[in-house]
Amino acid sequence: MIGIVVVSHSRALAEATVGLARQMLDESTALRIEVAAGLDDGGLGTDATAVAAALGSLADADGVLVLVDLGSAVLSADMALEFVDDDLRSKVRISSAPLVEGLVAAAVTASTGADLATVAAEAGRALAAKAEHLDDEPAPPAVDGAATGPTGPTESVEVRLTDPHGLHARPAAAVARAAAGHDAEVWLTDLGSGRGPVAARSLSAVATLGAGHRALVRVEATGPDAAAAVGEVAAVLTGGATVAETATTSSSGRPAAAGSGLDVALGPAVVVRAGVSLDGYDAGPVETELDRSSSAAVTTSEALAAIGRAGDADTGAVLAAQRLLLEDPSVLDDVVADIRGGTPAPHAWRQRLDAVAAGLEQLPDPYQRERATDVRSVRDRLLRALTGTEEPAAGPGPGVLVVHELDAATAATVDATRTAGIVDVTGGPTGHGAIVARARGIPLLTGAGSAADGLRDGQVVAFDARSGELWVDPDDATRRDVEQRIGRRTTERAAVLERAAEPAVTRGGRRVPVLANVASLAEAEAAAAWADGSGLVRTELLFGGPGRPGVDEQERVLREVVAAFGERPVTVRSWDVGADKPLPFFPRVAEENPALGARGIRMIGTTAEPLLVEQLRAVCRVAASHPLRLMFPMVTTRGEVDDALRLLEDAAAAETGAVPPGLEVGIMIEVPAAALSVAEVARGLDFVSIGTNDLTQYVTAADRGNPAVGHLAAGVSPAVLRLIGQVVDERPDGVEVSVCGDLASRPAVVHDLLRLGVDELSCAPAVVPEVKAAVRACD
Template identity: 35%
Template sequence: MPNNNKELTLSAPLSGPVLTLANVPDAVFASGAMGDGIAIDPLNDTLYAPCDGEVIHVARTGHAVTLRADNGAELLLHLGLDTVELQGDGFSMLVKEGARVSNGQALLRYDLDSVAQRCKSLVSLLIITNGEHFQARPITLKGVKVGEPLLHIVSKTPGETRDDEPDVGVEVFGQIRIAHRGGLHARPAALVRQTAQGFKSRSHLHFSGRSASCDSVMGMMGLAITEQAEVHVSCRGSDAEAALQALLKTLSTALAEEAHAEAPPAKAPSRSAEAGVLHGVCAAPGLVSGPLVRLQGIQLPEDVGGHDVAEQRQRLHDALANVSREIQLTLENAKARRHVDEQAIFSAHLALLEDPVLLDAAYLSIEQGCAAPHAWSRSIDVQCQVLRQLQSALLAERANDLHDLRQRVLRALLDEAWQFDVPAGAIVVAQELTPSDLLQLSAQGVAGVCMAEGGATSHVAILARGKGLPCLVALGEALLAQAPGQSVVVDADGGRLELSPSAERLMQVQQAQKRRAALRAEQQTLAHTPARTVDGVQVEVAANVASSAEASQAFANGAEGVGLLRTEFLFVDRHTAPDEEEQRQAYQAVLDAMGDRPVIIRTIDVGGDKQLDYLPLPAEANPVLGLRGIRLAQARPELLDQQLRALLQTRPLQRCRILLPMVTEVGELLHIRQRLDALGNELGLDERPQLGVMIEVPAAALLAEQLAEHADFLSIGTNDLSQYTLAMDRDHAGLAARVDALHPALLRLIAQTCDGAAKHGRWVGVCGALASDPLATPVLIGLGVRELSVSPPQVGEIKDRVRHLDAAQCRRVSTELLNLASAAAVRQACHQHWPLG
């Protein structure tokens, strides 16, 4: 209940244990990127209003609702993690946008069991999305029941903001070279801003005689700082030294996607006359045909003036809040699908949406008499002009991100429909598309996109490549004069838009598309036959799964077994451990789904950064190097014993293979084999399942020969092996793309593993992401790997790849690759020796 106009006590919207945001198993929420607040692990099936207020947003998928409390605080109530993926299934929203609700009123109901089984976690959030104006103070961190006091909210006073911080403490300085490809554009600037906001101190960048606050993405972009340029950083405040070091690290660490492959070389548009052809730049490759459809941008009506300033300010504020929530949900969805590029792009959009340069200019225009849509549009246009005058092609392209925000906010202000009226298979043309446009069009199944403007390194180009959507940019104004409805051909590889293709040409393109579809179909047709190289070496292609449903999909796709069943799906996001019978039934279901094929089941791999509510473990400063995998079994042996008993009771036992994670020495393997024998004797069993070791730490690879003496097989987990070998966290935003398992050091460890296993006649498989990379297939075969466990949809593709390889040649070339200097060099050599496609 409200205490006064500023303070507010929120009651618990759910019953259950209370968690701080830092303990929420989701990086976006835990980092505070979406705002301050608190979390509850719910025990009931209904979400209630924590206070009186107005419903200002209802998620399309019914899993979240936002209220504006009477004191102005905007509260996002988000049920579960990654529940957006359920597309509303299991949720029933009880209120509508614009409704007035009272404290304790039911907002939504959900099917507790159904949702719990299908989402990442039921942990639910209460987030203050306009936290720049409010501070949250938890009342309790114990379990609560619906309606009990949970969180106290107070308005921030000037003394509590960072505005007064420059007068506190010393000022420190540093200098650094910018590591980000293309300089300090939107995404790295957004990362700098996020870093700066983690400290009380006020920070600035100084370059070429000018300065900008680290709070403003636009201000930093406006400095036009180029790649490898030397910039000065100043921080003043009580934690200035810590802020300085954090900022220097952020500025000197390239973003993940920047360390990845470059954008495809932009083919310079040839403006030589060619009848019926427009020449542009290839932003995403492909060859498609279809009817041309023109997209129009939003056109503002004339501003007649005479507006109520307070009303227009509120209109803009509400529109910005709506768009912010939309982008936050897009971010959540991208994270659930592990689309790193999308996450980076829309994180930058979120930062731009909060940029003081943009907001101050828009609100100033409103004070001067402009309507909210015109004020916002003018602010965006001014900043786009600033970027285009910086004589940086990359920054000029980043103006498209501002266009995206212009369109999104104007849609919110003008109630414009978000869904485009575009048929599947169309070729969309526009002046310039935005990232949001591209995602929407891709979801609607368009065949290709063409833009009069834009560039090959724009965010739209990045997304188009990720979606496999052919895209041409920089086609010029002539593109916009083309009549809609005509059939056109997009030859993105050749940088050509063919406006008047003959019937023969259209047939040629359609046949090329059919050939690609036929290849995929052929791969699927042959997916159920063994994969042998041209010289007769058989390679087993299995699948990585996490449930019996995925195992059924893998079986249908031709998988010759399960190369990795992750058993964590049984243990996480629940309040009690699964008992022995529940585990047995789950494992048996996977065995049944795979017919007569083997199933490798990895024992529980939790601990460290994957915590269980019912298994309290000490917090660890470096969980990746902490108590996890087999180490947890040593600390809590009863947990593994129960799992081993369940596995021993599956039938037929000879098809069940057990895999031990995070083994670093032979003694760990021998101890588990002894436990397996003892438990088998207790159950009166004469046979034992095969027991294998996961090679995911360098120590295990270096001891492969000794481990193979006592193990039945070895399975290489290239994801963890990469990060431990290269000393790079694969989840680190700036380093993840450099954690490349084709690094020569990794290949040497794989070679040593295969050599050690061969001395004892053991086979070696790979269950990490490298197994799913067709470029790596010949290398792994050449080094001695004889089982590849991939994602279920890729089984046919990888089998087809194997059938076109000569194992003897793979051995010769792979041995040479061990002497190369970098992962990039290995990839280049692979493309030369074993080209894809």
């Protein structure tokens, strides 16, 4: 394998650069990188004898690439060659590549076993992508116009994002790692918004792309390894390297919380002040500021790594993404340029990270906007390292921690057993800090606003996150009320978790199955601990990778999902594609209004019909040996149902001779026309399942993804409830009615749904215990 020597005037800069390069490698990679940097007294400079010693330690390598930072480092490296023997000298090459980018590219290439010429060539090309990306003009991270995209022959694929919150920091970090591991330049474009292309190796550029859940993204690459790079990045985007962030349970399905798990708290305030003052910072010469910047970045990265190792996998992944921000070339290069231009290191980092945060805050999706919290968290931790400011106490307890903006690191390090709760003044409910806090069972009130902004240490504070109430210095009566709430909810929480795996039976003796909506095998395995089965398997996400799944592959994966639930029912929804959910491996037809276009069951009679037939064949195979339910989405007319049943019979004839007797068939009610004619469209079927997300959207004529009108589709619409009641009342005899949309995941709405006569509920896996408890409370 090729060895690498880094020659730099600054020891801290060299070690930080090596740390960055190693982040791009697999932990098991035994790549040898030696550092010859700085002077013995700790000052700045290079020493030819130290370079010669570093070369000598790599004498047994197949070749040695030397990377240098400034002009005199080249002289020292040249002189060092005079001190080594001829055999070693013959296999050393001094590269003119830029130190940071060149080392990353060289390290990645050398780790693959490439020869010296290939490693040197890749290091020499390392600056090309950035030069093209920025057109040789330094600029803050941006999305539009930041890159010109690939030139020359490309490999490309279009994929659908499966992460519930889109391309936020964590999957963006996974994309950056995947792209960096190939001899290729990889680019991403959000085809829906038109943003991009952006360089996939840049974490900040990828994160600020703003691609939301189910966004269609083009991955394209140029270079020798373009095909493999496209495949790996596409796999990351379609779910291969991300985990759901909304669940509050561990992978075993049991609660992962260390705190009380309540939503109410009372105690003295422990206030963490926002921001880091730079007023007293004494800036040094440029080289000193560069050293301070590198050292602070390393210190901050190591601190985040330590916190991540101490936490669970989700917390570790969040903090790993934050660490990558410290190593992102599109940020680092701008910081270095600012410092060389005379800006002190803290000011340079603050203005560049503020620019990244500002870019995120301009995105339309509220979840992605809240990723700006992660950037500001890294900023403040780094600024404290630069200025020597102590980290704020993360809730020594007992008390209520009050923070201006809760970040993941603080949420991960707070003592959950001693902290009564956390008040987040400005943060939202989907920030990474909020996610980590909830997963640890810490009571949390987000978006408290000005009422909490002036809190002082020791002031008694109480909150009820369920009602959104906050009390500062509550009187005796209010304290007693809050204490009683804590007592009641402690008892309720224990009872909910204790009975989470039991059947849900109303006070009148009616058993109501509570099932889970799942989109992956991992979700199925987690949900199986509590749920009575699955009322919705989202096949467009289960099989929505870049490659078209065959009948055998679909059968195999469906059997795994079925096995996770044992003998409990599993409901497979046929391809729900079109509009915001096209399949990446099937060409789309442009539609002026895709939400009202060729969606779901409307693929029958189009060139997409063979895809549906293949899926039905796989369903029949599984149903032949295990009871299964199949439902068709986006039904509008009886004719569509008849066409679907004929396709099912044809698929069954090819596989099992006839439709398996254990296969129940139903449809989704998402279109108002279907709800109003359920007696006809559901005739002869076994069940209907009401998808309240789309039904609400179509009833209110409001796109739930559009911030301008999303509020119209976000609440509980009385009109939708009336339609649900009509479906229950007018369904054919023997047809069961389930609700699998968002309303089934809201415990407060459960009573209304059961009162209307709904037979079954299918909800998000994480809320199954609460929904079951809500069923038991109904008379």
